Amino acid sequence: MRQRKVRNLEEKISEHKRWLVEEASAVKGKWKDVFGNENDLILEIGAGKGQFLIKQAGIRPHLNYIGFEGRASVVLRGLQKLEKEPLSNVRFACGFVNGPEELFSECEIAGIYLNFSDPWPKIRHAGRRLTHRGFLSQYYKILKQEGFVEVKTDSRELYEFTEREAMEGAPGLFLITESTRDLHRSDFTARNVTSEYEEKFIAARKSIYYIRLVKDIACKYGRQII
Numbered sequence: 001m002r003q004r005k006v007r008n009l010e011e012k013i014s015e016h017k018r019w020l021v022e023e024a025s026a027v028k029g030k031w032k033d034v035f036g037n038e039n040d041l042i043l044e045i046g047a048g049k050g051q052f053l054i055k056q057a058g059i060r061p062h063l064n065y066i067g068f069e070g071r072a073s074v075v076l077r078g079l080q081k082l083e084k085e086p087l088s089n090v091r092f093a094c095g096f097v098n099g100p101e102e103l104f105s106e107c108e109i110a111g112i113y114l115n116f117s118d119p120w121p122k123i124r125h126a127g128r129r130l131t132h133r134g135f136l137s138q139y140y141k142i143l144k145q146e147g148f149v150e151v152k153t154d155s156r157e158l159y160e161f162t163e164r165e166a167m168e169g170a171p172g173l174f175l176i177t178e179s180t181r182d183l184h185r186s187d188f189t190a191r192n193v194t195s196e197y198e199e200k201f202i203a204a205r206k207s208i209y210y211i212r213l214v215k216d217i218a219c220k221y222g223r224q225i226i
Contacts, residue, residue, distance in 0.1 A: 006073045013072060013094075016079035021066065021093040029105035034091060035064045040110035040144070044068070045097045045130060046117050050078025050090075052195035053113075057090040059193070063110070064089045070096040100135070104142040111148045112139055116197045119155040131162040133169035140173045140215060149174065149213040150190060152183065154201050159209035166213055174213035183210040 006012065013020065021027060027034055031041050040063050044053050047067025057065045067090070069075045075094045082090060097103065117130045126132060131151060139149055151162055159181070166174050180186040184202060190210055194202070201208060 006076060009072055009076065013076050013079065016076075016083055019079050019082045019091055020075075021091050024068070024093040024095060024103050028103055029108065031064075031066070031104070031108060034066075035089060037064070039064045039089070041066060041108065042111045042113070043104070043109050044113040044115065045100075046070075046115060047075075047078060047092065048115070049074055049196055050081050050092065052115055052193060052198075053078070053092075054081055054085065054087065054090060055193045056113075057087045058085070061087075061089055064091075066091050066093060068093050068095060068097050070094070097130075100138040100142050106141055107144045107147075109142045109147060110144050111150070112143070114149065114151045114153075115195045116153055117151075117158070119153065119158040121155075121157060126161070129158065129161060131158070131165055133165050136165060136170040136173060136213075140170070143215045145216055147215045151209075151211045151213075152190070152195075152198060153209050154197075154206055156181070156209060159211060162211050166211075174215055176211060177214045178210070178212035180210050181207060183208040186210070188212075 021034060032038055042063055042065050044067040047053050047069045050067060053065050053067040067078065069078065069092065072094050075092050078092050114130050120126065120128045127134060153159055163176065163179065166176055178188050180188060183191050188210065198208060
């Protein structure tokens with residue numbers, strides 16, 4: 001969705017700098033210093049206006065959350081939300097995550113959320129999809145043992161692509177522990193916290209596809225499909 005141009009955008013963002021990580025690549029390996037504690041760090045790629053991230057952080061104050069969003073005008077909305085509802089365990093960063101390993105060290109992340117990522121429908125753009133095997137291999141490296149990747153999408157094609165990549169494109173890295181073609185008709189707890197996009201799709205009675213990948217737990221859990 002196209003965002004309206006915001007006047008004096010940089011100035012407005014600078015008013016909320018306490019919630020912003022300005023040079024994320026410089027923090028690689030030192031993300032705990034940003035929050036001043038040893039709590040696990042959760043990443044959202046494509047955080048949008050921040051509703052999902054802020055809700056998660058409010059429910060789980062024992063975890064730290066960093067949300068990356070490529071559009072500065074949208075990041076501003078998330079920063080403004082935090083001014084109204086301050087949470088010490090949330091930060092935003094402005095930028096697209098093209099190389100997760102450039103931003104996080106090995107085993108530095110406990111979980112990753114991918115909510116309504118661009119499905120890049122053309123075949124020649126498959127490598128840009130955030131669940132392509134190239135990204136999955138990087139997630140595997142930066143995730144802690146038993147770390148997770150949760151994907152929500154309104155794209156059946158992206159959902160099916162993600163399943164294939166997890167099982168065939170990057171075998172042995174992740175186990176699919178939860179998967180459904182209609183999240184809000186399932187019992188999965190992932191339906192409890194929604195993003196702005198998700199609420200629009202629910203209102204329009206569109207199905208939300210959901211899949212959860214977990215690192216290195218093949219001997220502990222089975223695959224659940226609804």
